Amino acid sequence: MIQYALYFAFGAFGMGQLFCLYRVVFAPGVGDRILALDTLAINMIALIALFGILHNTTMYFEIMMLFAMVGFVSTVAYAKFLLRGDVIE
Structure with a gap:
């Protein structure tokens, strides 16, 4: 039963990946x-x-x-680059 739930979750998150990529x-x-x-x-x-x-x-x-x-560091660096124009001051 847990395998069916895992496969459903794989499908749901895979669909979410496709929507975010779009x-x-x-x-x-x-x-x-940036949010996507x-x-x-x-x-x-x-x-x-x-x-896992x-x-x-x-x-x-x-x-x-x-x-x-x-992922966290790259999101923060990209947002900082957009706000200030450079990442390292």
């Missing part, structure tokens, strides 16, 4: 693209977590944490 490409403003990229990273973290649960291993949770840190 929003990254066809967004009206740059701020919308951040949501894309969050959905990818959820997919990695589901993959499906395979019953903890290795994927370390990968998930690394991906979360990189």
Whole structure:
């Protein structure tokens, strides 16, 4: 029964990935693209977590944490670049 729930969650987050990818490409403003990229990273973290649960291993949770840190730093750097014009002062 848990496998059916995992497969449903894979489908739901995969559909969310496609919607976010569409929003990254066809967004009206740059701020919308930043939010779509951040949501894309969050959905990818959820997919990695589901993959770890499906395979019953903890290795994927370390990968998930690394991906979360990189996604957060890249979102902050991109937003700072848009506000100030440079990342490093």
